[in-house]
Amino acid sequence: MTSVESTLALHLKNAGFSLTEPRLKVFKALQDDGPLSMQELYSRVSSINRTTVYRVIELFEELKIAQRVAKGWKYHLELTDDFIPHHHHFTCTNCHKTISFDEPKSFDVMLETVANHNGFLPTAHTLEIEGLCSDCRVLA
Ligand SMILES: [Zn+2]
Ligand SMILES: [Zn+2]
Incomplete structure (x- = not known):
């Protein structure tokens, strides 16, 4: 195991x-x-x-x-996140492919700053980004 x-x-x-x-x-x-x-x-x-x-x-x-x-x-x-490393996704609106990416540390820092400014304590977040993948960009 x-x-x-x-x-x-x-x-x-x-x-x-x-x-x-x-x-x-x-x-x-x-x-x-x-x-x-x-x-x-x-x-x-x-x-x-x-x-x-x-x-x-x-x-x-x-x-x-x-x-x-x-x-x-x-x-x-x-x-x-208990089983796979924390990450997010890009989803292609053309071919519907999903690409995972690790979030840069600076993103966490930025998120915490924005939350602090609003007196908010974040415990979890989701971030999904739509657009065109590298293959579909070429065709567009
Ligand atoms: Zn994240
Ligand atoms: Zn695509």
């Missing part, structure tokens, strides 16, 4: 759940290919029936193992 998988096992155990085969498979699909739509997730774990996948996601959301990422008016699922 990798260290991230033992973190998952511990996370589940603390909440009174065990690490079952479907839970591990869904987790690995999100880890390798996330963010994924439910449809994409279903096709990546096609050996597991859809109701089970849906229940696993429901549990993962409840336990903050996975979270929803807005993509236009839909959403995709990905692992939370």
Whole structure:
């Protein structure tokens, strides 16, 4: 078991759940290919029936193992910061490709400054950017 998988096992155990085969498979699909739509997730774990996948996601959301990422008016699922490094996404409005990027430290500093000015204490944030990817820019 990798260290991230033992973190998952511990996370589940603390909440009174065990690490079952479907839970591990869904987790690995999100880890390798996330963010994924439910449809994409279903096709990546096609050996597991859809109701089970849906229940696993429901549990993962409840336990903050996975979270929803807005993509236009839909959403995709990905692992939370507890399991993958904190990052954000660029989504191409033309080909719908999603590109992850690490946020620069200066962004955190700027965010904290803006929050402080408003007497606000941020505990979490999301940042989704839409536009054209490098391939689609060339065609535009
Ligand atoms: Zn961030
Ligand atoms: Zn594109």
